[in-house]
Amino acid sequence: MIKKELKALGIDLLVNGTSTGTKWFGQGEKITSFSPVDGKSIGQVSSSTRKDYDKVLQAAESAKKVWADIPAPKRGEIVRQFGDKLRELKDVLGKLVSYEMGKSYQEGLGEVQEMIDICDFAVGQSRQLYGFTIHSERPSHRMYEQYHPLGIVGIISAFNFPVAVWSWNAALALICGDVIIWKGSEKTPLCAVACQKILADVLKANKLPEGISSLVTGDAEVGKWLAEDKRIALVSATGSTRMGKQVAVTVANRLGRSLLELGGNNAIIVTPQADLKMTIIGAVFGAVGTAGQRCTSTRRLIIHKDIYEQVKKSLTDAYKQIKIGDPLNTKNHMGPLIDTDAVQNYLVAIDKIKAEGGTLLVKGGVLKGKGYESECYVQPVIAEVENSYEIVQTETFAPILYLIKYEGEVENAIALQNQVAQGLSSAIMTTNLREAELFLSQNGSDCGIANVNIGTSGAEIGGAFGGEKETGGGRESGSDSWKAYMRRQTNTINYSTSLPLAQGIKFDL
Structure with a gap:
C-alpha cells in the first residue's frame, strides 16, 4: 500500500525487510514497523548496537x-x-506519517507542513542570533554577550508526532551551529529513516560531513545512552512524564542540559458567555x-x-457523526491508536472511570470487523467525572473526554483546571473580556x-511550545527557543592603557 511512497522517499529497500546498510541504522536486531491502519508489516530497520552508537558519536565529534x-x-x-525538499515530498511523507502512525492524512500533511514552517522560521533566525551590548562601569571598557554552539544535541522524539517535533529541534539546533543525533520512536522508525535520508541528501549535495545529522534506532536503552553521554551537551526529550523524569535525572547527574516536553492534561473552560458552536468544534477536534x-x-471540559446540559447534549450529538476508519480515507475523522498496548491502556482507563464512580455518556469500545483488522480502532469516550478522580489526574493517550461541572465565577473553573500535575495547554471559551483576561493573568x-x-491543540511554530510542572518546563519551536541550543558567553574588552578593577577595588603593585 505504501511501497510507492517509500520508493519516492528513497527507502524502498526497507519494504523487503532489509536494512539500508548505512551507518545511521545500525547492525543490531531488526525492528519491524507494523501499521496500525491495517496491521500489516511495512518494513524493517536494524537497531543500533553500542558499537554503532559510538561510531555515530565519533562522526558527530568530527563534524561539529x-x-x-x-x-x-x-x-x-x-x-x-x-x-524545499520537504515541499517536494510533502504528499508522500505525509502519507507515510499517516500510515505508520495512524493519524488522518490531513494531519499527516499538517505535520510535514510544520516541518516546512520551522525550516522557514529557522532560516530567518539564522541571521538573528543576537547578543547584547552592555555599558561597563569601568572607563574605556566594552562588555557584550554572545552565543556559541553547544556542540552535539541529542533528540529523543515520540511516536505521536514522528517527524514534526524532531524538526523543531533539528532546524534550530542546526542554524545554531550544533550537530544532531536523533533517537526516533521505535514505533515509527520508517518516518525517522525518511527524514534522515532527506536531510542527509541535502548535506551530501553540499559536500558537508554526514555526521552533522545522524540517526540511532532502538528502544529506551538507546535513549539512555544519549542521556548518559557526557559528549552530548543537550538532550531534548519528548514523551511521557515518567520517561522525562528518568532523562532529567540522568542528564543532571552529569551536569548536562535537558529540554523536556512531556505529558499534558489539558482543559477547556466553557463559561456561560461562550460561543457554543465554536466550543463544540474545538472540543471535538481536540479530543x-x-x-x-x-x-x-x-482531556477535560470544565463547564x-x-x-x-446544553453542552453535554451538543457534544454527544456531535460524537454520533464521527467517522472512524482508515486515516488515508479523507472522509474519516479518526484513525486507530498506535498499537494494541495503547488499546489496552484505553480499556483500563474506562474501567477506572467506572470504578471511581464516573458515568459514561459515550461508552466507547474496540471496533471489530472489516476495516478494523489491526484491532487498534476504538470508539471515542465521553465521561461525566469529578476532577479529583485519580484517572482524571492521569494523562491517558486515548480519545477519552472528561466533563466536569463548575459553579460560580470563572476563578473556580481556573482553580479546577490548575489542580492537575501537568501544565501544558489550556483554553477558555468566552466572549467576556474580563473572564479572558483573568484566565491569561498571573x-x-x-x-x-x-x-x-x-482549543488546546494546534500550536503554530512562531510561538514557543512547552509547559510547566510535570510537563517539564522546556520550550521548543518559535520565539527565542533557539537560546536553548546555544551557550551564553559574557565578554569584556579593555581598550585603555590601565587595568581598573570592578567595584572600585584597588590592587596596586
Whole structure:
C-alpha cells in the first residue's frame, strides 16, 4: 500500500525487510514497523548496537567543528534547502506519517507542513542570533554577550508526532551551529529513516560531513545512552512524564542540559458567555484528533452548570457523526491508536472511570470487523467525572473526554483546571473580556500555553511550545527557543592603557 511512497522517499529497500546498510541504522536486531491502519508489516530497520552508537558519536565529534565554523546564515541556507525538499515530498511523507502512525492524512500533511514552517522560521533566525551590548562601569571598557554552539544535541522524539517535533529541534539546533543525533520512536522508525535520508541528501549535495545529522534506532536503552553521554551537551526529550523524569535525572547527574516536553492534561473552560458552536468544534477536534494521542489533546471540559446540559447534549450529538476508519480515507475523522498496548491502556482507563464512580455518556469500545483488522480502532469516550478522580489526574493517550461541572465565577473553573500535575495547554471559551483576561493573568492558567476561543491543540511554530510542572518546563519551536541550543558567553574588552578593577577595588603593585 505504501511501497510507492517509500520508493519516492528513497527507502524502498526497507519494504523487503532489509536494512539500508548505512551507518545511521545500525547492525543490531531488526525492528519491524507494523501499521496500525491495517496491521500489516511495512518494513524493517536494524537497531543500533553500542558499537554503532559510538561510531555515530565519533562522526558527530568530527563534524561539529566544521559545522560550527560555517557562518550562521550559511547554515540557514542548508536548512532552507531541507525545507524545499520537504515541499517536494510533502504528499508522500505525509502519507507515510499517516500510515505508520495512524493519524488522518490531513494531519499527516499538517505535520510535514510544520516541518516546512520551522525550516522557514529557522532560516530567518539564522541571521538573528543576537547578543547584547552592555555599558561597563569601568572607563574605556566594552562588555557584550554572545552565543556559541553547544556542540552535539541529542533528540529523543515520540511516536505521536514522528517527524514534526524532531524538526523543531533539528532546524534550530542546526542554524545554531550544533550537530544532531536523533533517537526516533521505535514505533515509527520508517518516518525517522525518511527524514534522515532527506536531510542527509541535502548535506551530501553540499559536500558537508554526514555526521552533522545522524540517526540511532532502538528502544529506551538507546535513549539512555544519549542521556548518559557526557559528549552530548543537550538532550531534548519528548514523551511521557515518567520517561522525562528518568532523562532529567540522568542528564543532571552529569551536569548536562535537558529540554523536556512531556505529558499534558489539558482543559477547556466553557463559561456561560461562550460561543457554543465554536466550543463544540474545538472540543471535538481536540479530543479525537490523532485519536487523542497528542500531548495537547483536550482531556477535560470544565463547564459552567448553567450551560452544562446544553453542552453535554451538543457534544454527544456531535460524537454520533464521527467517522472512524482508515486515516488515508479523507472522509474519516479518526484513525486507530498506535498499537494494541495503547488499546489496552484505553480499556483500563474506562474501567477506572467506572470504578471511581464516573458515568459514561459515550461508552466507547474496540471496533471489530472489516476495516478494523489491526484491532487498534476504538470508539471515542465521553465521561461525566469529578476532577479529583485519580484517572482524571492521569494523562491517558486515548480519545477519552472528561466533563466536569463548575459553579460560580470563572476563578473556580481556573482553580479546577490548575489542580492537575501537568501544565501544558489550556483554553477558555468566552466572549467576556474580563473572564479572558483573568484566565491569561498571573493568577490564571498555570500552563505554558493558554488560549482564548480556540482549543488546546494546534500550536503554530512562531510561538514557543512547552509547559510547566510535570510537563517539564522546556520550550521548543518559535520565539527565542533557539537560546536553548546555544551557550551564553559574557565578554569584556579593555581598550585603555590601565587595568581598573570592578567595584572600585584597588590592587596596586
